[in-house]
Amino acid sequence: MKELITENPLFGISITLLSYALGVFLNKKTKKAIFNPLLIAEILIIAILLLFNIPLSAYNAGGTFINMFLGPVTALLAYSIYRERKLVIDHIASIAAGTIAGSAASILTILLLARFMTADSVLTSSLIPKSVTTPIAIAISQTLGGIRSITVTALLFTGVAGNILAPFMIKLFRVKSRVAQGVAIGTASHVVGTSKALELGEDIGAISSIALSFSGIITAIIAIIFLA
Amino acid sequence: MRIILQLSLLFVLTLIGEAISSVLPFPFPGTLIAMLLLLILLWSKAIKEEWMQESASFFSRYMALFFVPAGVEVVENLETLKSSWIAIVVISLLSLFVTFLAAAKAVEITERILTRGKA
Numbered sequence: 001m002k003e004l005i006t007e008n009p010l011f012g013i014s015i016t017l018l019s020y021a022l023g024v025f026l027n028k029k030t031k032k033a034i035f036n037p038l039l040i041a042e043i044l045i046i047a048i049l050l051l052f053n054i055p056l057s058a059y060n061a062g063g064t065f066i067n068m069f070l071g072p073v074t075a076l077l078a079y080s081i082y083r084e085r086k087l088v089i090d091h092i093a094s095i096a097a098g099t100i101a102g103s104a105a106s107i108l109t110i111l112l113l114a115r116f117m118t119a120d121s122v123l124t125s126s127l128i129p130k131s132v133t134t135p136i137a138i139a140i141s142q143t144l145g146g147i148r149s150i151t152v153t154a155l156l157f158t159g160v161a162g163n164i165l166a167p168f169m170i171k172l173f174r175v176k177s178r179v180a181q182g183v184a185i186g187t188a189s190h191v192v193g194t195s196k197a198l199e200l201g202e203d204i205g206a207i208s209s210i211a212l213s214f215s216g217i218i219t220a221i222i223a224i225i226f227l228a
Numbered sequence: 229m230r231i232i233l234q235l236s237l238l239f240v241l242t243l244i245g246e247a248i249s250s251v252l253p254f255p256f257p258g259t260l261i262a263m264l265l266l267l268i269l270l271w272s273k274a275i276k277e278e279w280m281q282e283s284a285s286f287f288s289r290y291m292a293l294f295f296v297p298a299g300v301e302v303v304e305n306l307e308t309l310k311s312s313w314i315a316i317v318v319i320s321l322l323s324l325f326v327t328f329l330a331a332a333k334a335v336e337i338t339e340r341i342l343t344r345g346k347a
Contacts, residue, residue, distance in 0.1 A: 012297070020293045038292040042299040049303055056304050063297030071242030072235070072287070073294050074259035078267035079284045082277060097338040102331030109323040117315045123308065127319055131327055134295045139257030149302035150316070152295060153309065158320045162328070169328045180335035188327040191291070211331070220260055 012062020019044040033163035074135035099215040102187035106131045126150035133190045136216035162189020163196040182207025187215040234283040
């Protein structure tokens with residue numbers, strides 16, 4: 001009886017849309033980083049699958065259709081870079097320096113810590129792209145042979161932590177320059193951190209969103225040159 | 229009609245990106261190639277910024293929706309998550325701080341060099 005509903009691709013699409021809508025709603029109501037729409041949708045769907053004993057393959061029959069939009073959505077990051085081209089051109093040296101240093105530091109710390117904590121190579125590959133924007137992170141994780149769902153999990157954790165801790169880190173490291181604040185937030189904690197950057201100031205938010213696209217590309221290049 | 233064309237462009241670019249990616253001698257994500265192609269199209273003004281508006285504003289607003297299925301797959305990796313969650317949390321947090329510090333200081337140093345150059 002249950003299969004009548006769950007085996008239909010419309011099932012996966014429906015629960016994805018509904019739980020994401022609920023996530024957006026809760027996020028708007030609470031305005032808290034921890035109520036991230038993606039995070040809420042993941043938890044909800046996973047709970048439903050486990051609770052009703054629905055296999056992932058049944059969910060994925062519909063999930064595949066939504067997943068198919070990953071490519072077009074990634075390509076559209078080009079649009080956001082282009083829209084902010086004035087800011088990009090004005091601060092190109094700073095943005096380049098910050099995102100290259102940040103991406104390299106991110107990859108190096110993850111490699112060192114992973115060795116120190118004896119994480120296996122699949123886990124390490126899954127963690128390497130976790131600071132960059134989701135669509136690029138998924139692509140890098142797959143290219144390096146990681147598990148993309150572990151990447152998404154670590155990435156959500158990093159984003160929410162970055163969102164909450166950004167003001168603290170700005171104080172701790174005495175970051176006075178607003179460009180530096182924006183680049184650091186975008187490079188270290190992608191879109192989820194960037195929503196905090198927008199709260200700190202529109203200029204910081206714009207720089208942060210440019211930085212997250214740049215660091216995505218740079219992380220992909222570094223990771224693939226040195227690790228793939 | 230324009231939205232249909234925008235969607236067609238995005239899917240065709242992704243398809244081309246994937247095709248290029250599969251013939252490259254080194255692994256590089258096709259979706260990133262598609263992104264670079266679109267950037268070239270916009271920057272060369274082959275496509276006007278306004279022309280992309282509708283799909284760009286829709287997709288950037290609800291972008292995260294399309295990442296949901298990739299994350300849900302973690303139900304098949306709950307064992308990995310259970311055995312490695314400490315490593316995942318520690319590595320994510322520490323690298324967050326190091327990345328933030330490195331990026332911020334690199335920008336501040338660059339700004340200092342640039343202002344000294346101008347003075």
